[in-house]
Amino acid sequence: MANTILTHQMIAREAAKMLEEEAPFIANINKGRQEEFGKDVQGYQKGDTVKIKIPTAGRVYNGSVFAEGGGATDVVEESVNLTLDTQKHVALQFGAKEKALNLTDFKDRILRPQMQTLSSVVEADLIARGVLGTPNQVAMSLSGTNPSNALALGRAKLNQYLAPAGDRSVILSSAANVALSGEVSRMYNPTQTSSKAYLQGYVATAFGADLYEHQSVAVFNNGTAAGITVSGANQTGKTVVLSAATAGTLTQGTIFTIAGVNAVHPLTGQDLGVLQQFVVTATATVGTNTAVSIYPGLNATAPNKTTSALPA
Known part of the structure; x- marks a missing residue:
């Protein structure tokens, strides 16, 4: 049945539904925190940022003597901020003729192409952001006998x-x-x-x-720095000082390992027998003794142990 007139609310509802259908990455990401944005807490607005607590991992002691006779380990609580810092839209203008269209005609002729464009740009942006913040990767051989x-x-x-x-x-x-x-x-x-x-x-x-x-899986390019070594032993935290034999950039999203620094089980802290992978969280120009931001941080002791050892 033809609509007498298309309203902004009708178009917005159809657009929202269509956007999810066209955007599998958006549809499948965790949106559990979206209700917290702008929420009133004791009369104050949370605004455009919410804080997400990272689960803590404690230290387990042996025997019945409290902390094996020593002092208990402090509980270290960490958190990350989730901020609404990007907005995207398509500017859709329509007049009386379009308003009088059947809703199905309007969706197919006008709305769907706009939503496909919007979803492609948003998805590409989100996928790129996800790749840049992920420290772990595995290899896939597209020409091999067992790509799965x-x-x-x-x-x-x-x-x-x-x-x-x-x-x-x-x-x-x-x-x-x-x-x-x-x-x-x-x-x-x-x-x-x-x-x-x-x-x-x-x-x-x-x-x-x-x-x-998906057509928006981008190709990642490493920077130009080469011959990179750790400058100074036993560094801890989310910054590591590096030097490069060939000075150049170390781009955000680059994944690297450090000899002798293995991954550990997140709860038990046991050595997993494989090198811990780190991701560069901010592009840096590496020359001599350059501080580079990384994730996860370097920590070889409980609680919140992330590596089997510190860099040599």
């Missing part, structure tokens, strides 16, 4: 760091999707179709995650 091994290694890496097992999603480039197509089709069980299958780009479910093909 990367999905298995990624799942293992998530489990290794105690990431929640539910609602996991994988974003694949078109090249990765082609490489995986044969293996994933054999693993796919249509009786277990995800409820998110209506989303654009849904491929299958494998290795405990919903797989989506």
